[in-house]
Amino acid sequence: MLFWQMAWRNVWRHRRRSLLTVLTIALGLAFNILMRGIGDGFHEQMVDNSVRAQIGHIEIHRSGYQHDPALLKTLPDVQLLERVVPQTPHLRGYSFRVLGDGLASTAENSAGVSIVGIVPQAERSVTTIGRAVIAGRFLDEGMSRPILIGERLSQSLGARLNDKVVLMVQAADGSMGAQLFRVAGIFRSGSPELDRGVVYLLRKDAQSLFSLAGGTTEAALLLESSESVAEAQRFLSTQLAGAPVEILPWYVVEPFLRQFIELDDAFFYIIVLILFIVISVGILNTVMMSVFERVREFGVMMALGTRPRQVVRLVVQEAAVLALMGAALGALLGSVSLIVFAHTGIDLSRYAAGASALGITTTVIHPELTSRNLIFSDLSVVAVVLLVAFYPAFKAARLRPVEAIRNI
Amino acid sequence: MALIELIDVSKTYRDHVSVRALTALNLTVEKGEFAAAVGPSGSGKTTLLNLIGAIDTPDTGIIRVAGLEITSTPADQLAEFRLRRLGFVFQSFNLFPVLSVLENLEFVPALQGVPKPERVRRAERLLEAVGMHELRDKRPDELSGGQQQRVAVLRAILPEPDLILADEPTANLDSENAALLLDMMERLNRELAVTFLFSTHDPAVMRRARRLIRLRDGRLIGDEMQEP
Amino acid sequence: MKYALALAVLVLFSPGAMVRADGPDALTIARKCDAALKGKTEHGTASMTVRTPEWQRTLEMTFWYDYPEKTIIRITAPAKDAGTGTLRLGSNMWTYLPSVERVIKIPPSLMLQSWMGSDFTNDDLVKESSLPTDYTHRIEAETTEDGDPCYRLVATPKPNAPVVWGKLVLLIRKADSLPRREEFYDDQGALQKTLYFDNIRRTGSRNYPMRWRMVSQNKPGHETTLTFSSLEFDKPMPANTFTRQNLERRF
Numbered sequence: 001m002l003f004w005q006m007a008w009r010n011v012w013r014h015r016r017r018s019l020l021t022v023l024t025i026a027l028g029l030a031f032n033i034l035m036r037g038i039g040d041g042f043h044e045q046m047v048d049n050s051v052r053a054q055i056g057h058i059e060i061h062r063s064g065y066q067h068d069p070a071l072l073k074t075l076p077d078v079q080l081l082e083r084v085v086p087q088t089p090h091l092r093g094y095s096f097r098v099l100g101d102g103l104a105s106t107a108e109n110s111a112g113v114s115i116v117g118i119v120p121q122a123e124r125s126v127t128t129i130g131r132a133v134i135a136g137r138f139l140d141e142g143m144s145r146p147i148l149i150g151e152r153l154s155q156s157l158g159a160r161l162n163d164k165v166v167l168m169v170q171a172a173d174g175s176m177g178a179q180l181f182r183v184a185g186i187f188r189s190g191s192p193e194l195d196r197g198v199v200y201l202l203r204k205d206a207q208s209l210f211s212l213a214g215g216t217t218e219a220a221l222l223l224e225s226s227e228s229v230a231e232a233q234r235f236l237s238t239q240l241a242g243a244p245v246e247i248l249p250w251y252v253v254e255p256f257l258r259q260f261i262e263l264d265d266a267f268f269y270i271i272v273l274i275l276f277i278v279i280s281v282g283i284l285n286t287v288m289m290s291v292f293e294r295v296r297e298f299g300v301m302m303a304l305g306t307r308p309r310q311v312v313r314l315v316v317q318e319a320a321v322l323a324l325m326g327a328a329l330g331a332l333l334g335s336v337s338l339i340v341f342a343h344t345g346i347d348l349s350r351y352a353a354g355a356s357a358l359g360i361t362t363t364v365i366h367p368e369l370t371s372r373n374l375i376f377s378d379l380s381v382v383a384v385v386l387l388v389a390f391y392p393a394f395k396a397a398r399l400r401p402v403e404a405i406r407n408i
Numbered sequence: 409m410a411l412i413e414l415i416d417v418s419k420t421y422r423d424h425v426s427v428r429a430l431t432a433l434n435l436t437v438e439k440g441e442f443a444a445a446v447g448p449s450g451s452g453k454t455t456l457l458n459l460i461g462a463i464d465t466p467d468t469g470i471i472r473v474a475g476l477e478i479t480s481t482p483a484d485q486l487a488e489f490r491l492r493r494l495g496f497v498f499q500s501f502n503l504f505p506v507l508s509v510l511e512n513l514e515f516v517p518a519l520q521g522v523p524k525p526e527r528v529r530r531a532e533r534l535l536e537a538v539g540m541h542e543l544r545d546k547r548p549d550e551l552s553g554g555q556q557q558r559v560a561v562l563r564a565i566l567p568e569p570d571l572i573l574a575d576e577p578t579a580n581l582d583s584e585n586a587a588l589l590l591d592m593m594e595r596l597n598r599e600l601a602v603t604f605l606f607s608t609h610d611p612a613v614m615r616r617a618r619r620l621i622r623l624r625d626g627r628l629i630g631d632e633m634q635e636p
Numbered sequence: 637m638k639y640a641l642a643l644a645v646l647v648l649f650s651p652g653a654m655v656r657a658d659g660p661d662a663l664t665i666a667r668k669c670d671a672a673l674k675g676k677t678e679h680g681t682a683s684m685t686v687r688t689p690e691w692q693r694t695l696e697m698t699f700w701y702d703y704p705e706k707t708i709i710r711i712t713a714p715a716k717d718a719g720t721g722t723l724r725l726g727s728n729m730w731t732y733l734p735s736v737e738r739v740i741k742i743p744p745s746l747m748l749q750s751w752m753g754s755d756f757t758n759d760d761l762v763k764e765s766s767l768p769t770d771y772t773h774r775i776e777a778e779t780t781e782d783g784d785p786c787y788r789l790v791a792t793p794k795p796n797a798p799v800v801w802g803k804l805v806l807l808i809r810k811a812d813s814l815p816r817r818e819e820f821y822d823d824q825g826a827l828q829k830t831l832y833f834d835n836i837r838r839t840g841s842r843n844y845p846m847r848w849r850m851v852s853q854n855k856p857g858h859e860t861t862l863t864f865s866s867l868e869f870d871k872p873m874p875a876n877t878f879t880r881q882n883l884e885r886r887f
Contacts, residue, residue, distance in 0.1 A: 303463050
């Protein structure tokens with residue numbers, strides 16, 4: 001206990017130096033927390049955008065569909081699915097869709113498209129496509145053979161509202177299916193892929209076009225957040241055990257997104273590492289100076305009977321005082337700045353062009369402050385400081401009292 | 409059995425030149441003595457005290473202190489030995505600047521594991537006994553040189569060691585404070601039967617000792633009892 | 637004597653004497669094969685049966701070719717598909733869909749899509765590319781199959797040729813330069829599909845394989861058989877044959 005008192009008071013022997021060190025630690029930590037919070041918020045947003053644009057948090061298909069999509073690979077055990085899916089924990093919405101592809105043509109032009117047959121109400125509960133309609137309306141069961149196309153497709157086909165579009169597909173029985181649809185709405189999703197290559201039909205129309213007789217291709221589920229995915233997946237796997245289905249979380253459906261996030265995280269860790277090195281150098285300097293200034297004192301201590309390991313303890317405790325103060329201050333600064341930014345949001349609309357290439361559709365980021373971020377950052381800073389302090393501590397402990405005492 | 413025994417002890421320092429600090433020294437000191445090692449600077453006084461105090465080791469010879477043959481004891485056990493059996497007073501910078509007088513006194517008992525209330529009680533009693541209780545909460549930089557040295561002696565004695573070693577304790581003090589210091593040391597030696605071995609080249613201090621151990625160039629050239 | 641020896645050496649080592657180089661011989665064989673399969677014009681009827689592990693369908697069709705620029709194919713049966721047709725003029729291609737009464741243009745990007753669900757692609761049917769002009773040729777070997785002496789011809793696409801294949805290997809009969817089979821390899825050298833020619837009959841003034849069977853290697857269980865029921869060569873084509881109006885005309 002006396003040692004802690006000594007450690008604390010030793011720190012304040014050089015008030016300015018200690019405050020500077022504490023400040024260095026605090027700023028480094030605050031920066032770490034802020035960047036991590038922004039990064040996490042950014043990533044969560046990217047996932048959310050992607051998930052809400054098209055893929056949902058979890059997709060269920062017949063086994064083998066993801067690897068080798070085919071029209072005939074429709075969902076099996078539909079009754080079982082319709083019973084189990086709504087009971088998924090943390091569920092916000094679900095949609096059973098038909099997926100296929102074909103050729104969309106107008107008098108002016110033709111283009112290969114992906115065709116998604118949806119039930120509008122259900123689809124709204126999963127994706128934001130309904131809100132992306134910029135002309136006309138979203139699909140409605142009351143319409144007759146409506147088609148919803150993206151802005152870019154509308155431009156390349158020259159198809160405007162109420163124009164007719166022919167969809168030509170290869171149906172499930174191998175025959176050519178072709179039907180006429182009317183453009184009910186045009187959407188702008190922000191994703192060039194969607195806007196150029198995906199069209200939406202009423203599910204019953206898609207089933208008729210593809211001669212699918214009531215079959216559906218995929219069930220897409222939206223959950224409360226990406227944190228809920230693991231639990232939902234476990235539930236579905238258990239409930240659907242034995243059925244020939246594949247239950248795919250978003251990062252399997254779109255691995256690129258997760259890879260991007262992991263790469264981004266890797267860059268972040270490199271920056272943090274550099275930051276820690278800089279802080280460590282500062283700490284090392286401070287602690288070494290304080291040890292060299294007190295060589296004689298250590299000599300007296302050891303003459304009086306202090307063990308070398310107790311000397312190490314003392315030096316490390318002093319560093320710990322600095323570290324803890326720095327950690328507390330840094331945590332405070334970091335949290336406050338994150339909360340402020342979370343409230344106001346960070347506007348990235350200047351970088352919108354590059355962002356849309358990555359599939360990011362909203363340009364305002366709301367960083368999040370997680371306890372995980374805070375705790376991890378704090379602990380790592382404190383650990384680094386203590387580790388760094390061991391070097392001068394050991395040097396102090398290895399002093400020979402008789403030489404140290406001569407050192408005035 | 410003598411408290412201190414040196415048999416054929418030699419020590420050479422190897423800095424840039426080899427200096428023979430002590431050569432073939434033989435010495436015994438009994439319990440309760442109030443002895444001074446005297447001689448010009450470089451005569452080996454400090455070396456002698458360091459060797460007896462187990463903070464340095466001789467090149468040859470055997471040293472026994474308080475029953476322990478310290479020359480054949482490993483270093484980590486020597487720390488424990490010093491903690492329990494010895495006390496040190498240095499020429500200057502004895503006290504820990506961040507601790508108060510009371511806390512400085514608490515230091516060694518704390519290392520020994522004495523619980524806080526007990527060690528505070530002992531320290532306060534000692535301060536009262538010598539009439540220095542009002543200095544209790546002062547920091548060393550608030551004390552005069554003489555007061556600091558006296559507190560250093562109190563710190564050395566509080567854990568009731570067998571032996572206190574003081575290397576030129578009055579070197580930085582004026583004659584009045586030097587006298588006060590010697591008064592305290594003498595009193596403690598008498599009342600608590602703690603052995604004192606100190607070094608000095610000050611004749612006034614020499615006169616206060618009951619035994620003079622004379623050194624020159626690392627050799628014992630004289631060893632006499634005297635009336636202080 | 638020395639003069640004759642020198643002459644013999646010259647002749648032996650002259651390019652014309654090399655059978656295995658990409659010389660006139662390989663190209664000639666390729667030309668002959670191409671000419672054996674195509675007239676200047678063609679008109680005929682055929683039935684096409686598509687087999688997959690899941691289903692099987694048969695179409696009846698009638699077609700006209702005016703090489704190298706024009707093609708028109710109309711489906712005559714079954715009723716569901718009757719009237720559907722494909723027209724090519726130069727590098728443009730259209731399909732007519734009677735169910736929606738629309739002619740739609742097929743963009744070049746879809747040339748590799750299967751024609752009507754078969755193992756023949758749009759490109760295969762309209763035959764925009766030509767074996768002699770778009771490839772360089774090499775005789776790899778001379779073999780005999782079922783008593784039929786053949787050349788094994790390897791055709792590699794020229795740099796800017798409008799072909800998707802990495803190489804073609806044809807087994808060509810020496811007797812009449814008709815192919816026995818054609819193997820289609822992708823850019824990585826993997827065999828994608830094989831076209832078997834058999835049922836050789838005398839048609840007009842030439843021999844012709846009346847049955848073509850395309851077997852897919854990359855989709856197991858998929859194959860398409862084209863059986864010609866009638867075939868005429870080098871008859872003059874009526875003026876309006878290769879037009880969009882003709883494509884939409886009712887039967």
